[in-house]
Amino acid sequence: MKYSNQTRILVAVDCIIFGFDGSEYKLLLIQRGFAPEKEKWSLMGGFVQKNESLDEAAERILMQLTGLHEVYMEQLQAFSKPDRDPIERVIAVAYVALIDINKYQTQLSDDFHARWFPMKNLPKLIFDHTEMVNSALHKLRYKAAFHPILFELLPEKFTLQQLQTLFEGMYDTKIDKRNFTRKVLSTNILKKEKDKDKSSSKKGAFYYSIDEEVYKDNFQNFLNFIPKNELSG
Amino acid sequence: MKYSNQTRILVAVDCIIFGFDGSEYKLLLIQRGFAPEKEKWSLMGGFVQKNESLDEAAERILMQLTGLHEVYMEQLQAFSKPDRDPIERVIAVAYVALIDINKYQTQLSDDFHARWFPMKNLPKLIFDHTEMVNSALHKLRYKAAFHPILFELLPEKFTLQQLQTLFEGMYDTKIDKRNFTRKVLSTNILKKEKDKDKSSSKKGAFYYSIDEEVYKDNFQNFLNFIPKNELSG
DNA sequence: ACAAAAGTGTTACACGTACACCCATGG
DNA sequence: CCATGGGTGTACGTGTAACACTTTTGT
Numbered sequence: 001m002k003y004s005n006q007t008r009i010l011v012a013v014d015c016i017i018f019g020f021d022g023s024e025y026k027l028l029l030i031q032r033g034f035a036p037e038k039e040k041w042s043l044m045g046g047f048v049q050k051n052e053s054l055d056e057a058a059e060r061i062l063m064q065l066t067g068l069h070e071v072y073m074e075q076l077q078a079f080s081k082p083d084r085d086p087i088e089r090v091i092a093v094a095y096v097a098l099i100d101i102n103k104y105q106t107q108l109s110d111d112f113h114a115r116w117f118p119m120k121n122l123p124k125l126i127f128d129h130t131e132m133v134n135s136a137l138h139k140l141r142y143k144a145a146f147h148p149i150l151f152e153l154l155p156e157k158f159t160l161q162q163l164q165t166l167f168e169g170m171y172d173t174k175i176d177k178r179n180f181t182r183k184v185l186s187t188n189i190l191k192k193e194k195d196k197d198k199s200s201s202k203k204g205a206f207y208y209s210i211d212e213e214v215y216k217d218n219f220q221n222f223l224n225f226i227p228k229n230e231l232s233g
Numbered sequence: 234m235k236y237s238n239q240t241r242i243l244v245a246v247d248c249i250i251f252g253f254d255g256s257e258y259k260l261l262l263i264q265r266g267f268a269p270e271k272e273k274w275s276l277m278g279g280f281v282q283k284n285e286s287l288d289e290a291a292e293r294i295l296m297q298l299t300g301l302h303e304v305y306m307e308q309l310q311a312f313s314k315p316d317r318d319p320i321e322r323v324i325a326v327a328y329v330a331l332i333d334i335n336k337y338q339t340q341l342s343d344d345f346h347a348r349w350f351p352m353k354n355l356p357k358l359i360f361d362h363t364e365m366v367n368s369a370l371h372k373l374r375y376k377a378a379f380h381p382i383l384f385e386l387l388p389e390k391f392t393l394q395q396l397q398t399l400f401e402g403m404y405d406t407k408i409d410k411r412n413f414t415r416k417v418l419s420t421n422i423l424k425k426e427k428d429k430d431k432s433s434s435k436k437g438a439f440y441y442s443i444d445e446e447v448y449k450d451n452f453q454n455f456l457n458f459i460p461k462n463e464l465s466g
Numbered sequence: 467a468c469a470a471a472a473g474t475g476t477t478a479c480a481c482g483t484a485c486a487c488c489c490a491t492g493g
Numbered sequence: 494c495c496a497t498g499g500g501t502g503t504a505c506g507t508g509t510a511a512c513a514c515t516t517t518t519g520t
Contacts, residue, residue, distance in 0.1 A: 176483075202493080
C-alpha cells in the first residue's frame with residue numbers, strides 16, 4: 001500500500017566536515033565528479049538510500065570520504081528551496097562533523113579530489129552549500145560556548161595551549177591563559193597525562209586527555225568556556 | 234533531466250504546536266482522519282508539495298489547522314527511520330510553533346477534531362510523534378533559557394506575574410519574584426503599559442508589552458532569565 | 467478593616483576578569 | 494646563562510541569589 005497522489009522527492013545528505021590543524025579551522029571539500037557543476041568545489045554528499053536513515057546515510061558518506069567512523073556528527077537542518085538543485089528537486093539534510101584532522105586518511109579521498117580549505121579562505125561552492133557552511137559555523141560557535149564539543153577536533157592527547165588556540169580560533173579572540181586554564185580545569189573534564197609535548201618548548205607542556213566519565217555527565221550542562229563579551233551577536 | 238537510479242521519498246512536515254493557557258503548557262493535536270492509525274491522536278502534518286519549501290509547507294499546515302500566520306515557527310529536525318510510517322517510507326521534518334492560545338480559532342480546526350492537551354497529560358501518539366514532541370520540548374527549554382522566545386506564547390499585553398508563571402512552568406521550578414522582575418526589566422525588552430489587569434487582584438497589575446526594537450536587537454544575545462541551577466541536565 | 471496580590475531594596479557570596487612573575491629546560 | 498614557552502595567584506568588580514515588608518483597593 002502507498003499514499004496516493006503525492007510527490008516523492010530526492011533526499012540528499014551533505015556533510016560539513018570541520019578540522020583544526022593546530023592553528024586554523026579547515027573545511028573538507030571535494031571536487032564534484034559529475035554534472036551539474038562538474039569540477040566545482042562542493043560539500044561531500046549523497047542521496048539517501050531505500051533502507052537507511054539520514055544518520056546512517058551521513059555516516060556512510062563520511063566514511064566514504066575520510067575512512068573514519070564513530071566521529072562526532074549531528075544533524076544541522078534541512079535545506080529545501082525547490083530550485084536549489086537545477087537538475088531536479090532535491091531536499092538536502094546537512095550534517096556537521098568534527099574530526100581529528102590527523103586521523104583523516106588522504107588516500108581514500110583521492111577519488112573525490114578532496115582538499116582541506118582554511119575557513120577564512122573558502123572557494124565558491126555549488127548550489128546553497130555556502131549557506132550551509134555559514135549556518136553550520138554559526139551553530140558550532142553557539143554550541144561550543146556551552147558544550148565541550150571542540151575537543152572532538154583535537155587528538156586524544158593535547159596540551160592546554162592547543163586547546164586555548166582552538167577556542168581562540170573559533171571566537172576569533174584572545175583569551176587570558178590563566179583564566180582559561182582555571183576555568184577548563186575546574187570542570188574536571190581533563191585528565192593530566194604523565195608525558196609532555198616538547199615540540200614547541202624546551203620545558204615541555206603536559207598532555208591532557210578527556211575524562212570520558214565526566215565528559216558524558218557534563219555534556220548536557222552549560223559550561224561557558226569563553227568570555228561573555230564574545231557571545232553576543 | 235533527472236538524476237538516475239535514485240530513490241525518491243515522500244517528505245512530510247509535522248507541526249509541534251505549543252500553547253500556554255495562563256497556568257500550563259499545552260500541545261495542539263488532531264485526530265487523524267485517514268488510515269493508518271485513523272482516529273488516533275497525532276501531530277498536524279502534511280506532505281511537501283512540488284513547489285514549496287519545507288518552511289512554506291509548515292506555514293501552510295499551521296494555517297490550515299489554526300488560521301494563524303506569521304507566528305513563531307522554526308525547524309526542529311528531520312526524522313527518518315525507514316519504517317517510521319508503516320504504509321510507505323516517509324521522511325518527516327518537524328517544526329515547532331509557539332502560538333498565543335487565545336488567537337487560535339477553534340472553528341477552523343473542527344474539521345481535524347483538534348484538541349489542546351496539557352503537556353503533562355498527553356495521549357499516546359502515532360508513529361514517532363511522541364519522540365518529536367520530547368525533542369521539541371527539550372530544544373525549547375534549552376533555547377528559552379537564553380533567548381526571549383516564550384513571549385510568543387503570551388498575548389500582546391501581559392503582566393509580570395503571567396510571564397513568571399510561563400518561565401516557572403517551562404522549567405518546573407519556583408522563581409523569586411523580585412529577582413525575576415529585576416532581571417527581566419533590566420533587559421529593556423518590556424514596555425510598561427498604562428493600564429492594568431484587574432482580573433486577579435484588587436490592586437491590579439500593570440500590563441507590559443514587548444519593545445520590538447530592543448527585542449530584535451537582543452534576540453541573538455544570551456540572556457539567562459532563569460536561575461543557573463535549573464539549567465543542568 | 468481585612469484579605470489578596472502587587473510592588474519594591476539590601477546584603478552576602480560566587481564568579482569572572484584583569485593582571486605579572488617565576489619555573490624548567492635545551493641549546 | 495639565557496631565551497623560550499609553561500605554569501601559577503591575587504585583588505577587584507559585577508552579577509546572582511537569598512530574603513520580607515509596604516502598598517493598594519474591592520469587599
